[in-house]
Amino acid sequence: MRLPSPPAIVPLSLLFSFTFFLCSSFVLSASRNSIYRGASLSVEDHVSDVLTSPDQSFACGFYQVGIDAYSFSIWFAHSNIKTVVWTANRDQPVNGRSSRVSLHRDGTMVLTDVDGSIVWSTNTTNKNVDKAELLDTGNLVLKNLSGDILWQSFDYPTDTLLPGQPFTRRTRLISAMANGTHVSGYFTLFFDNDNVLRLAYDGPEFSSLYWPNPDYTNVFQLGRTKYNSSRTALLDVMGRFSSSDRTNFFASDMGSGIERRLTLDYDGNLRLYSWDNSTASWVVSWLALPRQCDIHGLCGRNGVCTYTPIPKCSCPPGYERSDPVDWNKGCKPKFTRTCNQTQQFKFVELPYTDFWGYDLDYQEQSSLEHCRELCRAKCSCEAFVFGLNGVGACYTKASLFNGRKAPSFPGTIYLKLPKSLDTSEPSNLTISDLTCGFSKVGNQVGSSNMYGKDNKGRTRWIYLYSFIYAIGAIESLFIASGWWCLFRRNKVKISMEDGYRAISSQFKKFTYAELKKATKNFKEELGRGGSGSVYKGVLEDNRVVAVKKLGDVIQGEEEFWAEVSMIGRVNHMNLVRMWGFCTEKTHRLLVYEYVENGSLDKHLFSSSDRSCLLNWKERFRIALGTAKGLAYLHHECLEWVVHCDVKPENILLDSNYEPKIADFGLAKLSQRGQSGSNFSKIRGTKGYMAPEWTLNLLITAKVDVYSYGVVLLEIVKVIRLSDWVVVDGEHETELTRFLRVVKEKIECGGDSWIEDILDPSLRGQFNKKQAAAMVEVGISCVDEDKSKRPTMDEVVKILLEIE
Structure with missing residues (x-):
C-alpha cells in the first residue's frame, strides 16, 4: 500500500527559515549605526527606529522629553537609564506624530516638526555627504564616500563632554534648567576672552563668574595661565582632563575600559561621572566645587544657600519666596524700599552669612557702629558684612546675590530693614534643590519632562521642581585649592576665609x-x-x-x-x-x-608633665575647633569623608592650641572600591567606637559624632572614659559610669553637679555655662540610638552660641 506523503513538512521548514530570516533582518535593522541619503528616522517608531553604535554603547534617535514632545538626541544605551549626552533641539522639542529626521539627497540632515517646518539642520548642502553614522565614541558624523567627516555632533555639545571630544573656544557646555529636564539653563562652561576656562551663571537678573574662585586676583595662584591662546581642552578615555590654561584633573577611578562623561549639571557644578557596572549607575569621580554653596546664582536674588546638612535655599528675615517652584527667582522683600529720609531702619544680624560681590565700600580697621552708620546713610545700601577674622573689615552691599551661610565664614551680615517690619518669625522657606550625597549611590537622569504650547505657539516647559539628586561618595580630586594669604613686603594682611582669599x-x-x-x-x-x-x-x-x-x-x-x-x-x-x-x-x-604641640591625649592624660595641662579657654577652643573640622567634612558637600577614628591621638594642637584633626580619609584609602557605607572590617579605637560597628548596622557620619562625644567628655573630665572599672563587682567602662553619675546628678536639679564632675585641676577656673553645654552635648553625642545624636553642624551651632 502506498503511503501518503506529508506535504506540510516542507512548507513548515520554509516558514521557519523565512521567520528566522525576518527576525535576523529585524535585529540587524534595529542595531544599524548609519543611514544613507534619502533615508530618515521616524518619531512614531522612536523605540526601534534608532541608530546604535557598533559596540552598543550609544543610541541616537528620538528621545521623549514630555507629553507628546521629543528631541533628537544621543544617549548611553547600556541600561534602561537613558543618559542623554547630546541634543539637537533641546529648547524646541517636536511633536510625537509625523516628526522625522532625514538625510536629504543634497547632503543635509534635517529635523522637521509635524507641520513640516524645519526645527534643526546641519547646513551641509552640496558637501557630497553619503551617510550619517553613529560612532563608538558617541559622536554622530556625516561622511562622504571616502569616509571623511564633514560634520560631527562633537562640535556642538550641549551639557556633556565625552572622552575624545575636543572642547574649544567655539564650544561651550550649558546646563539643563532643572533635574530631569534638558531645556537650557543658566550655567555655562566656556573659554573666556583671557583664555581661562571658566564657569559662569547668567540668570534672569544678573551674571557672575564663580569658577575658578573669583576672589583670586591672579589665576596663576591657581596654577592656571592666561598666555596660551589655543583655548583647547580634552577628556581622554583614561579619565584625565587637560586644558590649555592648565586646568588638569582626573577621575578617582582613572583607567581604561570605563564609560565616562563630563557634565555641567543643572545645579551649576561640573562633574565627571563614571559608569559602575556592579551597581548599574553613575558615580561621581571628580567635581569642580565640593562646596555646593560656592556656586553663584543657586538661590537667586536675596536667597541664601545653607548647609542643613545638605545644601538648601532659604529666604532671610524680611523676605519671602518669589516663586514657590523656582529658586532662580530668589526672594522678594516684604517691604517697599524707599530713600525717604524720614524712614527709620533696623539691622537684622545673620551670623556666618555672606553675599558675594556688589560691594559699595570696603574699609579695614572699622568698628561695627561705623559700618552700620555707613550703610544707614546710603540709600543704595541694602546690607553690610562685618567681622572677617577680627580685622574689623566692613563691606556695604548694593545688592544681595549669591548668599551663603557656613560655620567657616568668619563674618556676619546685617540686613537693612524698615524698623516697622515684623521679623520675629523667621522666613525659612526651604527646598532641597541642592544636594550632595554620603553614599556611593547612582544618579538616575533622564526622567521625562512635560511640554505644552502657550498662546503664542511657542514651546514651553513645565516641570516639577522636586530634586531627588542622590549623588554618592564624592571621590573628588584636586591638585590645588584652599585659602590665599596675600603677603606684602612690610605687612601681612590676614586672609579673609571662605571666599575672600585662598592659597595654592x-x-x-x-x-x-x-x-x-x-x-x-x-x-x-x-x-x-x-x-x-x-x-x-x-x-x-x-x-x-x-x-x-x-x-x-x-x-x-x-x-x-x-x-x-x-x-x-x-x-x-x-x-x-x-x-x-x-x-x-x-x-x-x-x-x-x-603640628607643634603634639596630640591632645598628651595634654589630657600625661600624669608626668603637669605643664601640659590645658586651661578652660584652651579646652573649649579645642572642643569647638574639632567640631568645626568634622562639620566641614560631614556637611559642606564633602560627605565622602567619614573619619572612623576620632580620638585624642588624632587631634593635634598647633602653637596656639588650635586643634587640627589628623588621619581623616585614611578609611577610604583602605576601602577602595567599597560603597560609602560598607566597610570590610571594624574601624576605629576601642572605647571611641559607636555601637553600629559591633551591631553590623549601616555606617554613617554619626559614628564620628559618637567618637567626638567621648572626646568631648574626656576634655571635661580628663580621664580615659574607655578604661574598664569594677563597680559593685561588675565590670563596666568609665564612660558608662560617668554617664550614670552625671544623669543622676542632673535629675537632682540645680547646677552644683557641674563642678562635681569637672576636672579638679581646673580649681574652679571655668565657664559654668560652657561646661554644662559641653557635658549635655557630649551625652547626646554618645546616645546608642544614632538617630538621636546631633549632627556635627548642630554641635557647632550650640557651641558657637556660648562662645
Missing part, C-alpha cells in the same frame, strides 16, 4: 629618597597607630613635616595617587594639611604639615 596647596608627589633624606632615614618617630608610624622630617624648602608610613594600603599606584590627591584637596583650619605623598613599589607614605 603646593601638593606634590615625593620620591622615597626625598622622604628618607628629609626624615634622616626615619629617625625621629612622633607616634605610632593602627594605620602606621609617623616621623618628623624637614624638606629641602625647610618646611617641617610629619611623614606617615602606611601599613595596610593595597591600591595600585594610580588608584593611590587619585585617592590622596582627593584628600589633599581638603583645606580647613581645623584639619591637618596634607602636602603630598609617595608611592614607589610597596612604599605608601603621606606627607603632612607638622
Whole structure:
C-alpha cells in the first residue's frame, strides 16, 4: 500500500527559515549605526527606529522629553537609564506624530516638526555627504564616500563632554534648567576672552563668574595661565582632563575600559561621572566645587544657600519666596524700599552669612557702629558684612546675590530693614534643590519632562521642581585649592576665609629618597597607630613635616595617587594639611604639615608633665575647633569623608592650641572600591567606637559624632572614659559610669553637679555655662540610638552660641 506523503513538512521548514530570516533582518535593522541619503528616522517608531553604535554603547534617535514632545538626541544605551549626552533641539522639542529626521539627497540632515517646518539642520548642502553614522565614541558624523567627516555632533555639545571630544573656544557646555529636564539653563562652561576656562551663571537678573574662585586676583595662584591662546581642552578615555590654561584633573577611578562623561549639571557644578557596572549607575569621580554653596546664582536674588546638612535655599528675615517652584527667582522683600529720609531702619544680624560681590565700600580697621552708620546713610545700601577674622573689615552691599551661610565664614551680615517690619518669625522657606550625597549611590537622569504650547505657539516647559539628586561618595580630586594669604613686603594682611582669599596647596608627589633624606632615614618617630608610624622630617624648602608610613594600603599606584590627591584637596583650619605623598613599589607614605604641640591625649592624660595641662579657654577652643573640622567634612558637600577614628591621638594642637584633626580619609584609602557605607572590617579605637560597628548596622557620619562625644567628655573630665572599672563587682567602662553619675546628678536639679564632675585641676577656673553645654552635648553625642545624636553642624551651632 502506498503511503501518503506529508506535504506540510516542507512548507513548515520554509516558514521557519523565512521567520528566522525576518527576525535576523529585524535585529540587524534595529542595531544599524548609519543611514544613507534619502533615508530618515521616524518619531512614531522612536523605540526601534534608532541608530546604535557598533559596540552598543550609544543610541541616537528620538528621545521623549514630555507629553507628546521629543528631541533628537544621543544617549548611553547600556541600561534602561537613558543618559542623554547630546541634543539637537533641546529648547524646541517636536511633536510625537509625523516628526522625522532625514538625510536629504543634497547632503543635509534635517529635523522637521509635524507641520513640516524645519526645527534643526546641519547646513551641509552640496558637501557630497553619503551617510550619517553613529560612532563608538558617541559622536554622530556625516561622511562622504571616502569616509571623511564633514560634520560631527562633537562640535556642538550641549551639557556633556565625552572622552575624545575636543572642547574649544567655539564650544561651550550649558546646563539643563532643572533635574530631569534638558531645556537650557543658566550655567555655562566656556573659554573666556583671557583664555581661562571658566564657569559662569547668567540668570534672569544678573551674571557672575564663580569658577575658578573669583576672589583670586591672579589665576596663576591657581596654577592656571592666561598666555596660551589655543583655548583647547580634552577628556581622554583614561579619565584625565587637560586644558590649555592648565586646568588638569582626573577621575578617582582613572583607567581604561570605563564609560565616562563630563557634565555641567543643572545645579551649576561640573562633574565627571563614571559608569559602575556592579551597581548599574553613575558615580561621581571628580567635581569642580565640593562646596555646593560656592556656586553663584543657586538661590537667586536675596536667597541664601545653607548647609542643613545638605545644601538648601532659604529666604532671610524680611523676605519671602518669589516663586514657590523656582529658586532662580530668589526672594522678594516684604517691604517697599524707599530713600525717604524720614524712614527709620533696623539691622537684622545673620551670623556666618555672606553675599558675594556688589560691594559699595570696603574699609579695614572699622568698628561695627561705623559700618552700620555707613550703610544707614546710603540709600543704595541694602546690607553690610562685618567681622572677617577680627580685622574689623566692613563691606556695604548694593545688592544681595549669591548668599551663603557656613560655620567657616568668619563674618556676619546685617540686613537693612524698615524698623516697622515684623521679623520675629523667621522666613525659612526651604527646598532641597541642592544636594550632595554620603553614599556611593547612582544618579538616575533622564526622567521625562512635560511640554505644552502657550498662546503664542511657542514651546514651553513645565516641570516639577522636586530634586531627588542622590549623588554618592564624592571621590573628588584636586591638585590645588584652599585659602590665599596675600603677603606684602612690610605687612601681612590676614586672609579673609571662605571666599575672600585662598592659597595654592603646593601638593606634590615625593620620591622615597626625598622622604628618607628629609626624615634622616626615619629617625625621629612622633607616634605610632593602627594605620602606621609617623616621623618628623624637614624638606629641602625647610618646611617641617610629619611623614606617615602606611601599613595596610593595597591600591595600585594610580588608584593611590587619585585617592590622596582627593584628600589633599581638603583645606580647613581645623584639619591637618596634607602636602603630598609617595608611592614607589610597596612604599605608601603621606606627607603632612607638622603640628607643634603634639596630640591632645598628651595634654589630657600625661600624669608626668603637669605643664601640659590645658586651661578652660584652651579646652573649649579645642572642643569647638574639632567640631568645626568634622562639620566641614560631614556637611559642606564633602560627605565622602567619614573619619572612623576620632580620638585624642588624632587631634593635634598647633602653637596656639588650635586643634587640627589628623588621619581623616585614611578609611577610604583602605576601602577602595567599597560603597560609602560598607566597610570590610571594624574601624576605629576601642572605647571611641559607636555601637553600629559591633551591631553590623549601616555606617554613617554619626559614628564620628559618637567618637567626638567621648572626646568631648574626656576634655571635661580628663580621664580615659574607655578604661574598664569594677563597680559593685561588675565590670563596666568609665564612660558608662560617668554617664550614670552625671544623669543622676542632673535629675537632682540645680547646677552644683557641674563642678562635681569637672576636672579638679581646673580649681574652679571655668565657664559654668560652657561646661554644662559641653557635658549635655557630649551625652547626646554618645546616645546608642544614632538617630538621636546631633549632627556635627548642630554641635557647632550650640557651641558657637556660648562662645
